[in-house]
Amino acid sequence: MGAIEIKGLKKTYKDVEALRGLDLVVEKGEVYGFCGPNGAGKSTTLKILVGLVHATDGEASIKGIDVINDGVEARKHIGYLPESYGMPGWDTPRKFLTYMGILSGMSKEDAAKAIEEIAAEINLTENLDRRIKTLSKGNKQRVGIAQALIHDPAILLFDEPTTGLDPIGRNEVLDAMKAFADKGKTVLFSTHILSDVEKICDTVGIIHEGVLMEQGGPEELRQKHGAKDLDEVFLKVAGHG
Amino acid sequence: MNLYLLYTDIKNILSSKRTSYTILIMAVFALVFGLVIRFSSEGLRTALEASAPGSAGVFEYMWFEDVLKFLLLVVVSFGAFIISDLEDDGTLGLILARPESRIAFLVRRILASLGAFFIVFMAGAVLVGIIAIGIMGDLDLPLFLLHQFFALPLCLFVIALAFFLSVPLRTTTYTVISSFAISLILSFTYAFSLMTGSGTPSPLNPLALGYRILVNAPLVEPMIYAFVFSAVLFAAGTVWFVKKDI
Amino acid sequence: MDSQVNFSAMIWHRTFRIIFSLRGLIAILFSFYFIGAIAWMLPTITEQGGVIAEIWKTFSSDLAFSWLLFDGALSKLVSIFIAPLFVFDAISGDKTGERMPIIMSRPITRTQYVLMKLSSGMLAFTLLFLPIMGIGYFVFSGLVEGGLDVANYFATCILFVALAFFCMAVCLLISALVKKNLVSFLAAFGLMSIAMTANASKNTSDALLASAQLTPHYYATYFASPFPEPHDLEIMPFLGCLVVIILFALPFLYLTILKFKKEDL
Structure with missing residues (x-):
């Protein structure tokens, strides 16, 4: 399965x-x-x-x-990170992630622990207590990833x-x-x-x-289509190569 | 100032849904309140006629005392949209990156909003007058329109208040709600002072202008105050906006 | 992870966010303003001419005051402004703020989401409304001749909480139907204004009285209004009014859940 x-x-x-x-x-x-x-x-x-x-x-x-x-x-x-999403600008990542953890069925204490662990893993610790609206795009994406991971899916x-x-x-x-x-x-x-x-x-x-x-491994697809890279495979499969 | 841009801004506002909603809401209120007066018992009409001060008929009394309070919700949106709708759709940064100073940009937007509001409000008032005549049969339409014109400084103040609040609050929704709440409080304040028999409301309260029109009280002083307060709010909002990071 | 969603934690979390936000501040300021204004007006208002003075002469001070406070002021304030304020953007806000995908990817059902929004709005309203009305009771008791009937006062407060439930159910449906927050608030405000008009004019004609009886506002002010006639507080009529108001709300809540369940987000 x-x-x-x-x-x-x-x-x-x-x-x-x-x-x-x-x-x-x-x-x-x-x-x-x-x-x-x-x-x-x-x-x-x-x-x-x-x-x-x-x-x-x-x-x-x-x-x-x-x-x-x-x-x-x-x-x-499941942990899901959408293509485009909003987060409450006035909240800090810590507050926002706590809320997401609660929504996923965690207790506040478990969520707090998970936040620290995930933040350390993805380099977010420094920005946990800054307002989300002040974060750079990269750091916002880190927060987005963190909310997907918080409940350990x-x-x-x-x-x-x-x-x-x-x-x-x-x-x-x-x-x-x-x-x-x-x-x-x-x-x-x-x-x-x-x-x-x-x-x-x-x-x-x-x-x-x-x-x-x-569908297949990257190398497998390149060989199958005689392509030098996946871009070429993509174009061929999509009918533009 | 680029007059073509000003004309374009006014045209955009006039062709927006906000304009049609404003006129629709004015018409609906005119219909509802007209019908309430028309089909109410003799007792209510008599009571209203006794309450309706000055030369204003019952409809105009209810219009200024009841409907205008609800209409403020639509009026504030003209102030909130001076910059908030550009923030909402994310185009403010793009527009301010153009070779136009923030002050020139704001002056243009403010004038466009006020110009559009004037047209919408007076057009709506004409429609309201026609509806009132259609339902009740007796309304001095030219006088009613003149009274709406005199009420414009009240609306100007509310628009200025909404603009001022839109600078820190940024989202249209909270700007509208906060300015509406403050406008309601000012409206209730003069209404409550009347209920305690304090006589004509203070000229310092711009929201009392409608009542002063009804009772044929002097209008010059309260209009001047309304203009001054509006100018202060516009100026303060402008200075704040010019200085802040976008 | 294998855990049950902590529904009550979700509700409390959102409730406190509402209370400690700009809208909570607006609701508190507005409420205190009204209490202050009515307290300030009371000593002189009954001396002036007009409808209010007439009612003060005809009915007991307690009933006349209840009519002024609940029927005259609060039924309008609560239904057209305060109640919509707490939920107008409950659903539309998450959509426009693009938070919906993140929230609904959690293990909660769509029904739970809607109920959470309604419950937190109701809880926030109740936590603000009842204490402020409690303060109001002590302020007004000293000003009304003969004092206020505490049972009647607080029974009406509870009916108003139920009225807020109805208003919020309607506003939640509007929030689910429209995409923009401002339109949601305007629509809620407009609809509630129309809904409360009949009750506000019920003493003027039989037709308006009959219309008022088709709105929950009538039942919320049942014990507070001398129109069409005064009603003494009794347990069965009180429960009846409570049930009727809640029944008014349920179809709107059902429609909201139905609409939200079918939607692609």
Whole structure:
């Protein structure tokens, strides 16, 4: 049983078919890079897993728990970082993360302990007690990652986690995701920055127009398509190469 | 000042949903209160006519004493939107990066907001007058419109207050709520002072201008105070905005 | 992690955020202003002519004061301003602030989310309203001839808490339907203004009285108003009024949950 399993997932928004029968399996402890052009259905897939969007058809499960019919139970095991999100500017990361911990079922004391541990891990300790609105984009992203980790979930779903970060910030996020996987967590992240994928992913899935077109390890895909890098594979699969 | 930009700003405000909502709300209130007066018992009309001071009819009395308090919620939005809507949609930084001083930018926005408000308010007043005549049959429309015109300094003060509060509060919603709350308190203060028999309200309270119009009290002094307070609030808000980091 | 969501902790957390925020400050300032203003007016208002003085002459001081405070002032203040203030952006705020994905990725159901918003708004209101009204009782008792009937006063306060529940249920539905906070507040304010108009004019005609009886405001002021006739406080009518007000609110709460459950976020 994979950590994340998706079968025949469909989603139609009014006239737009965002997903047209997506099949995907992510194994436990894997770092899975979910790539595709804009509008391919990456964010929609993650949102269905998290219960933000209702699937039109199909099945999806997290650790064997059906996300569609038992979403609450599934979300106990998920840490989610959306592509764009807001945080209360006047709060400090500590206050905000405490609230997120409580929302995830933690006690205030457990949340406080977890905050210190996570902050040390992702270099956030210095900024824990500054107002969020005064933080740089990189530090805000750290807070975003921290809220996904606070309740120690087994599965991490990150939607374009490195977009807008400088090279140092991007490296730090990628290293962190790799470290989470090394600790046994399963990481599924969507991106269109394929160099990020090449750096840390065990498996790459390329989605285009709502369907998974290609899946495999980075090296495996390069060899299969005779490409020098994943950018070329991506372009070929998306029909532009 | 770039007059074309000023014209564009006024046009944008006039074509916004805010304008149509303002006129709609004025019309709905006119309809509701007109119907209440029209279909109320003889006792209520008599009581209202006894309360309605001066030469104002019952409708105008209710308009100034009841409806205007609710309308302030819409009036404050014209002040709040001078800078808040640009902050809300994130374009303030882009606009201030243009080769225009902050003072020139603010003066333009303030004039645009006031100009647009004047047009909307008077147009709404015409519609209200027509509705009132349609429901009740008796309203001196030119006099009613003149009275609305004299009430403009009251609205100017409320807009200035909202603008002043929008500088520190930044979000439109809290600016509107805070300025509305303060305006209501000022409205209630003069109403309560009337209930205790203190005579005509103090000219220092701009929110009492509507009542003073009803009772044919002297208007010059309270109008001057309203203009002065408005100017102080606009100036203070401008200085604050010019100095702050965006 | 395998744990139950701490629902009460969530509610308390949000309740204190509301109380110790600008809106809590506005609610407190407004409430104290009203208590101060009424206390200041009371000695002279009954001497002046007009409707208030007439009512003071016709009914007992206690009942006349209750009418002035609850029917005249609070039913308007609570329903059109204070209650909407606490929940107008409960749902729309999380949407516009892009916090919805982060919050709803937690192991809470959509129903729990809506109930949490309503409960924290209600708790914040109750924690502010009842103590302030308690202070008001002591202030007003000394000013009203013969004092105030404590049971009637606090029973009406409880009915007003129920009235706030109704107003908040309506405002929560509006917040779920609209995208922008300001529009949510304006819509809530406008709707509540219209809803309370009938009760505010119930003494003027039979038609308006009949309309008032279709609003929860009428039942909230049942024991505080001499119109259409005074009612003595009794347990069964009191419970009846409480139940009626709550029943008014439930359809709106149900619709909010239904709307929010179906939505893609």
